[in-house]
Amino acid sequence: MSTLRTDLSEIKVSLFSFLQHPVERIKHLPTWEWRRIILAQVLITMASGALAGLVHRSVLSIIVGLIQTPVLTLITSFISSLFFYYTFQIFTDKIVDFKALFTAVFFANIPFFIFQVISGFFPPILLVGLAFSALLLIVGFCENFQLPKVFVMRLVGIIYVLFLVTYGLAWWSTVKSTERWHANQTEQAPEVKLGE
Numbered sequence: 149m150s151t152l153r154t155d156l157s158e159i160k161v162s163l164f165s166f167l168q169h170p171v172e173r174i175k176h177l178p179t180w181e182w183r184r185i186i187l188a189q190v191l192i193t194m195a196s197g198a199l200a201g202l203v204h205r206s207v208l209s210i211i212v213g214l215i216q217t218p219v220l221t222l223i224t225s226f227i228s229s230l231f232f233y234y235t236f237q238i239f240t241d242k243i244v245d246f247k248a249l250f251t252a253v254f255f256a257n258i259p260f261f262i263f264q265v266i267s268g269f270f271p272p273i274l275l276v277g278l279a280f281s282a283l284l285l286i287v288g289f290c291e292n293f294q295l296p297k298v299f300v301m302r303l304v305g306i307i308y309v310l311f312l313v314t315y316g317l318a319w320w321s322t323v324k325s326t327e328r329w330h331a332n333q334t335e336q337a338p339e340v341k342l343g344e
Contacts, residue, residue: 159188166255174284175291177251185247189225189254193218196261203268221257229253235303236295244293252292256284275315282308 158180166173180188197213229250236242263277282304289300 155184155187158184159191163188163192163258166258170255170259170280170284171287174252174255174288177248177255177288177292179248180251182247185251185254186222189222190218192258192261193221196265199265200268203265221261225250225253225257232289236289236293240295240299242293242295244295248292252285252288256281256288259284272315275312278308278311 158178162173162178194214194217197217198210199213200217201207201209201211201213229246232253233244233246233249236244259280260274260277263273263280267274267277285304286297286300289295289304290297
């Protein structure tokens with residue numbers, strides 16, 4: 149119990165410090181055990197998922213946010229950390245500490261989690277959160293692992309552009325399917341004549 153209390157206290161202190169000075173704090177990551185890193189990510193993503201559900205005013209969205217968001221985020225964080233780990237190893241001949249890399253990915257994504265909450269009001273705001281996360285990834289990777297700045301900027305820039313393209317295609321697909329649905333509804337509606 150005291151270990152959990154210590155973990156929660158340390159997470160709270162580090163999170164508030166990070167939110168006050170994110171660019172400075174991403175340069176000096178805490179050296180946490182796996183237990184604390186995963187607990188921090190689960191708690192923050194549970195909170196952001198539940199708050200996003202609250203914005204949508206849906207009990208089901210809140211429940212999904214509490215359960216599904218942390219699981220999917222953990223999986224995504226591990227996969228993206230593995231991607232960066234092997235990319236750095238192959239293209240820069242540098243082996244970085246995987247736990248430190250995962251920690252950097254987690255902290256860099258905190259702005260994205262925050263913007264995810266308010267994306268219910270204005271979905272494109274997610275791209276702003278993603279841009280902040282991309283900036284923090286660049287600073288975090290270069291400062292903590294002494295990786296070549298130009299390479300890291302290009303790598304993160306390419307990933308951001310891919311997200312932009314994916315987001316744009318998803319938006320376009322949604323617009324087109326909505327237009328088709330409205331067109332089908334108009335065509336299928338029978339003509340109503342009053343008095344007959």
